[in-house]
Amino acid sequence: MKKFIKLDALVVPLDRSNVDTDAIIPKQFLKSIKRSGFGPNAFDEWRYLDHGEPDMDNSKRPLNPNFVLNQARYQGAQILLARENFGCGSSREHAPWALEDYGFRAIIAPSFADIFFNNCFKNGLLPIKLDAEKVDALFRAVEAHEGYRLAIDLEKQAITTPDGQVYPFAIDAFRKHCLLNGLDDIGLTLQHVDEIAAFEKRHLAAQPWL
Amino acid sequence: MGEQTLYDKLWNSHLVRQDEDGTALIYIDRQLVHEVTSPQAFEGLRLAGRRPWRTASMLAVPDHNVPTTHRSAGIADPISRIQVETLDANCVEFGVTEFKMNDIRQGIVHVIGPEQGATLPGMTVVCGDSHTSTHGAFAALAHGIGTSEVEHVMATQCLVAKKSRAMEVRIEGELAHGVTAKDIALAVIGKIGTAGGTGYAIEFTGSAVRALSMEARMTLCNMAIEAGARAGMVAADETTFAYLKGRPFAPQGEMWDRAVEQWRNLKSDQGAVFDAVVVLDAASIRPQVTWGTSPEMVVAIDGFVPDPALMSADKREGVERALAYMGLKANTPITEIAIDKVFIGSCTNARIEDMRAAAAVARGKKIAPNVKQALVVPGSGLVKRQAEQEGLDRIFMDAGFEWRDPGCSMCLAMNDDKLSAGERCASTSNRNFEGRQGQGGRTHLVSPEMAAAAAIAGHFVDVSKL
Ligand code: SF4
Numbered sequence: 087m088k089k090f091i092k093l094d095a096l097v098v099p100l101d102r103s104n105v106d107t108d109a110i111i112p113k114q115f116l117k118s119i120k121r122s123g124f125g126p127n128a129f130d131e132w133r134y135l136d137h138g139e140p141d142m143d144n145s146k147r148p149l150n151p152n153f154v155l156n157q158a159r160y161q162g163a164q165i166l167l168a169r170e171n172f173g174c175g176s177s178r179e180h181a182p183w184a185l186e187d188y189g190f191r192a193i194i195a196p197s198f199a200d201i202f203f204n205n206c207f208k209n210g211l212l213p214i215k216l217d218a219e220k221v222d223a224l225f226r227a228v229e230a231h232e233g234y235r236l237a238i239d240l241e242k243q244a245i246t247t248p249d250g251q252v253y254p255f256a257i258d259a260f261r262k263h264c265l266l267n268g269l270d271d272i273g274l275t276l277q278h279v280d281e282i283a284a285f286e287k288r289h290l291a292a293q294p295w296l
Numbered sequence: 297m298g299e300q301t302l303y304d305k306l307w308n309s310h311l312v313r314q315d316e317d318g319t320a321l322i323y324i325d326r327q328l329v330h331e332v333t334s335p336q337a338f339e340g341l342r343l344a345g346r347r348p349w350r351t352a353s354m355l356a357v358p359d360h361n362v363p364t365t366h367r368s369a370g371i372a373d374p375i376s377r378i379q380v381e382t383l384d385a386n387c388v389e390f391g392v393t394e395f396k397m398n399d400i401r402q403g404i405v406h407v408i409g410p411e412q413g414a415t416l417p418g419m420t421v422v423c424g425d426s427h428t429s430t431h432g433a434f435a436a437l438a439h440g441i442g443t444s445e446v447e448h449v450m451a452t453q454c455l456v457a458k459k460s461r462a463m464e465v466r467i468e469g470e471l472a473h474g475v476t477a478k479d480i481a482l483a484v485i486g487k488i489g490t491a492g493g494t495g496y497a498i499e500f501t502g503s504a505v506r507a508l509s510m511e512a513r514m515t516l517c518n519m520a521i522e523a524g525a526r527a528g529m530v531a532a533d534e535t536t537f538a539y540l541k542g543r544p545f546a547p548q549g550e551m552w553d554r555a556v557e558q559w560r561n562l563k564s565d566q567g568a569v570f571d572a573v574v575v576l577d578a579a580s581i582r583p584q585v586t587w588g589t590s591p592e593m594v595v596a597i598d599g600f601v602p603d604p605a606l607m608s609a610d611k612r613e614g615v616e617r618a619l620a621y622m623g624l625k626a627n628t629p630i631t632e633i634a635i636d637k638v639f640i641g642s643c644t645n646a647r648i649e650d651m652r653a654a655a656a657v658a659r660g661k662k663i664a665p666n667v668k669q670a671l672v673v674p675g676s677g678l679v680k681r682q683a684e685q686e687g688l689d690r691i692f693m694d695a696g697f698e699w700r701d702p703g704c705s706m707c708l709a710m711n712d713d714k715l716s717a718g719e720r721c722a723s724t725s726n727r728n729f730e731g732r733q734g735q736g737g738r739t740h741l742v743s744p745e746m747a748a749a750a751a752i753a754g755h756f757v758d759v760s761k762l
Contacts, residue, residue: 103614104490104590108729113710117361117375119335119382121443137735140375171491174524175729177426177440178333200460200494200526201426201440208444258458260319271444272344275321275452278313282454285312285323286350293418295547295555296325296353 088210089268093191094237095164098154099228105168106175107202111184115140124180125187129155159232167224168195172213173202182209192238194245196221207261208271212240214255240266299565302531303462303497306437306562310420312454321454325419329356329392329446330405331383332710333424337447338386348390349453355414356387356394359404360710364673364700367398376711403676403702406430406643410514411676413543417532417559422449427643427726429520432529433513434536435562437497439526461571463496463525464564467504469578474760476653477512478645478724478743480504480576481519482584486594488574493525496572499564500530504578510539511647518644519726522591531563585630585756586728586741588618593728597746597758601628621730622738623718631756633740637721638663638670638697638751639733640744642707645724646675648682650744654724655688657748657759663696664754670697671713673705697751709734722750 115127117140126144131137133155135148149156155163166185172195173181182205185193191211196218198206206213216224227247228234237246240262245253264271275282290296300308312321334356341348348354361376371377380397387394395401401408406427409415415431421438422428424446431438441455449455465484485492498520500513508516513530520528530536537556540546547555582596593615595602603626604615619626624633640646640654651674663670672692674680680702683689689699706713707725709732715721717736724747725732728739742750745759 102617106590106727106729108708108727108732112731112735113708116332116710117373117379119339119379121336121339131731131735171494171524174490175426175727177424177428177442179336179424179442179444182442197491197494199491199524201442205442205444208442258319259317260315260456271456272346272448272451275448275454275456278321281313282321282323282349282452286453289310289323293555293558295416295551296419 087208087268087270090191090210090212090240090265092237092239093164095191095235096160096162097165097167097228097234097236098160098163099167099225100154101169101225103169104171104174107173107178107181108175110173110181111178112138114138116178116180121183122187124184125189128184128188129153162189164189164191165236165238166190166193167221167228168193170195170197170218172198174199177201179205179208182206182211186211194221194224207265210265210268212238212265214245216253216255220253299568301462301564301568301570302435302499302529302562303437304568306418306420307459309418310437318458320457320459322420322457323454324422324449325353326414326421327354327449328405328409328421328423328428329354330360330423330425331358331379332360333443334386334446335379335382336443337424337450338390340447341450346451348392348450351391353453354392355409356383356392357402357405357408358383358397360704360708362397362703363711364703364705364713367701400677400681403679404643404646404704406518407646407675407679410434411543411678413540413546416540416546417536417562422455426521427518429526429528430514430518430643432517432520432527433510435529435532435559437527437529440521460497460526461495463493463498463572463574464570465498465500465574465576466502467500467576467578468502469504471504471578471581472760474583474745474762475581476743476745477508477515479581479584481516482586482591482594482741483576483581484574485519485523485591486584487576488523490522490590490592491524493520493523496525497527497529498523498525500528501564505530506533509649510535511649514647515644522726532559583743583746583759585746587622587624587630588615589621589728589730590618591726591728591741593618595630597630597756599630601626601630603627631758634666634720634755635722635750636666636668636719637715638667638747639706639721639723639725640747641671641673641675641705642725643675644726645744646673646679648679650724651679651683651688652686654744654748655691657745657762658695658697658752659691661695661752663751666754667751670751671700671706672697673700674702676702695752706733708732722747722756
């Protein structure tokens with residue numbers, strides 16, 4: 087997994103609440119048996135004017151000029167600013183894969199759906215919860231200033247705006263540790279192999295039908 | 297230790313270890329696997345040279361991509377075919393039990409788990425699929441996980457988790473005629489919103505829930521995720537045990553008796569405290585129909601499409617966008633919304649009782665001329681066979697419905713079953729997101745009875761008055 091330590095990047099505002107995983111990556115792209123390559127199809131139905139299918143050459147497709155990701159001023163953005171309940175819907179990890187493959191490293195929103203939130207951490211993508219008013223203020227700032235960037239420091243758990251305002255954010259210690267070090271969960275869990283085996287022995291003895 | 301909720305009991309009995317910050321390792325008893333969210337997990341195992349920790353805990357089935365017609369001819373779409381073949385090959389390589397596409401036991405993963413008795417009370421159940429909450433109907437702790445977690449559970453038999461808060465959703469009283477578990481679920485979501493359960497595990501309680509059949513409880517728990525809760529659950533009781541007894545994966549003989557004795561404890565203790573409580577009066581719930589692009593955009597059948605002009609500014613824009621997408625005008629009576637297609641199926645409503653309920657409405661009738669297609673897609677091969685033994689397939693076909701092979705089908709339209717742009721569908725599935733049933737398609741979520749009645753009338757009708 088990619089490490090996440092610090093990020094200073096352009097921000098793109100996606101001003102919709104309840105953005106669901108079907109919108110982030112439509113189901114026709116879930117047929118891939120790989121983990122990568124979903125970026126060109128992130129937000130496919132909003133991003134392109136035609137209907138996308140997995141075998142298409144995306145570079146030749148007509149872009150929807152009204153969709154925020156297509157606007158010139160937001161090209162290269164690595165921070166996605168979003169509204170409530172971002173990532174609701176399915177458990178598909180293709181959603182964070184698509185966002186990560188597109189180039190996002192962090193998402194800032196007032197709230198996230200649980201499974202999506204979890205999945206982000208497994209992919210080096212940092213989801214940050216901020217109060218709705220703060221998110222609102224950021225939306226206004228991004229829209230008002232072309233080239234608006236934010237600096238995210240995971241170690242310090244802080245977002246710094248171009249005018250020097252600092253927004254602290256919370257993150258649980260284990261997840262922070264894994265992101266900072268790019269650690270693979272499985273390897274970490276397997277450090278507890280003996281504990282798991284002992285638990286399993288007791289558990290299966292008490293419920294032999296399992 | 298004081299009084300515990302059912303969720304506390306399930307959590308505590310699977311806790312392998314817990315760090316100071318609350319990060320825990322939870323032991324997983326059952327992992328269900330399907331073709332869409334597993335290939336990258338198996339690939340991860342292979343790359344790391346790992347083997348599954350306990351293959352006996354796994355059960356695999358292809359469901360999302362499988363065709364629902366001419367199945368013996370195989371899968372025409374090459375990309376779907378590769379995904380299903382990849383699952384087959386992975387199951388052989390890693391020694392995982394799989395019900396292949398042409399096995400009579402094949403079906404939607406959340407239908408076949410319970411049907412086989414592979415979901416048992418007291419278990420932790422995971423699957424790379426958000427509707428895994430369905431299995432909580434058996435007093436199990438069941439929730440969806442992402443593909444990295446699928447790989448993690450395969451490799452370690454554990455999940456890294458933090459305990460959620462517990463929410464009680466209590467539904468007391470008696471449901472009116474024509475009102476089903478689906479309507480309860482939609483009414484709950486209408487009340488608390490699609491994020492209302494975020495961070496919670498929901499336990500459904502109350503006399504109305506106790507009175508539900510096992511299949512209806514599954515419908516209810518299935519939709520917990522649409523309320524934002526990863527897990528929904530119902531305490532175990534005689535209904536649970538009667539449903540499971542004799543199923544292939546359930547314990548037999550003396551082992552069964554021992555199991556039932558333990559399972560009787562799988563309920564919240566008297567006086568256990570929940571972090572949040574929501575109460576609904578069963579008698580006041582009417583058949584529900586969604587009008588928008590989120591399951592919380594729902595209203596009773598005798599209601600109207602809402603008027604964004606009457607809403608606060610923060611809500612208005614979302615509602616306007618939903619109405620534009622759905623092609624609906626404010627203040628239209630729900631019963632005047634005409635439909636183009638009908639889909640009866642999905643892990644929410646494709647069990648035998650759903651088939652029976654829909655057939656009872658369709659019996660001796662014909663679908664309306666404006667309905668271009670009405671699909672009935674049973675949840676598993678065994679549901680299909682049972683329905684055919686009862687003659688339900690004839691009732692549907694005589695009425696003009698198509699009787700299909702089991703799978704997810706038009707719930708998410710990954711196979712050939714989909715809506716065209718602008719088409720309006722009465723659907724028994726669980727999500728009405730934009731494009732869910734086909735790009736530009738318009739989905740109204742309803743119960744099987746309501747879907748069948750809409751097929752016959754050509755528009756929504758109040759089944760409680762039939
Ligand atoms: S029926 Fe629909 S919701 Fe259920 S598992 Fe299949 S695609 Fe998912």
